[in-house]
Amino acid sequence: MQFINVASLLALASYVVADSESFGLLVIRSGSAYQNSGITKDGDILAVGGSDYVEGVIDDEGHFKVGDKYVSSNNGKFIVGDSKDSDFAIKDGYLTFHDSQGFTISDSTSRLSLPVGDDTTYALKAISKEGQSVSDFSPSGKKSDDKPASNNTSNTSSSIVPPIYTQTDNGAAGMAKIGLGAGLAAVAALLI
Known part of the structure; x- marks a missing residue:
């Protein structure tokens, strides 16, 4: 009978790489036009709305992986492609980038x-x-x-956006129509 050395098992366990759970993204800002909207792709740029909800994981090196591509910041915009940024995480249930939970959405393009x-x-x-x-x-x-x-030209301070959960006109009903929308609609309904 062979016994496995506990120290060897612990050393092996330190090399095991784990990813986050698979997730989609729901915009939270009480009273805004984007409240409870999902994040999608507009070409290769992350945006709000549409029917192709982004679903991904954060790998053990902090890369946000969407399918076989990665999300990176390019001049402040979030691009899905081959480049990788390695400072994504999930904190208190919210996506963070460089320890900040704050993201902006362009009113003219709906891009993140x-x-x-x-x-x-x-x-x-x-x-x-x-x-x-x-x-x-x-x-x-x-x-x-x-x-x-x-090439990140933005402020990456660690200001935290406090979540305030309310329902607006564009909430759960609009989300129920698309892909990951069923799950996102369920959570939006819980937030009401």
């Missing part, structure tokens, strides 16, 4: 970006297919030399 100056910020709730808030996730495999993207 990072806040600059006094921009209105929105929180992005991480929601499972079943409509539940996903567990918090902090990447443990993030390398110490990972730094924010050099």
Whole structure:
């Protein structure tokens, strides 16, 4: 009979890589036109609305992976492609980037970006297919030399957007029509 050395098992366990739960994103900002809207792709840029809800995971190095592509910040906009930013996490059920829960949405294009100056910020709730808030996730495999993207021209302070849950005209009813919308609609209904 062979026995496995406990120290060897612990060393092996330290190499196991885990991802977050799979999730979609729901915009939270009480009284806004975007309250309870889902995040989708507009070409290769993250935006609000549409029918192709973004669903992804955060890997153990802090990359936000959508299918076989990654989300990165390019001049403040969030692009889905081959480039990777490694400072995504889920904290208190909300997506964070560089420890900030604040994101902005362009009124003219509905595209998601990072806040600059006094921009209105929105929180992005991480929601499972079943409509539940996903567990918090902090990447443990993030390398110490990972730094924010050099082309990021925005303020990445750690201001937190407090969630205030209310229902607006564009809420759960509109979300029930599309993809991940069933799960997101269920959570939106719970937030009412």
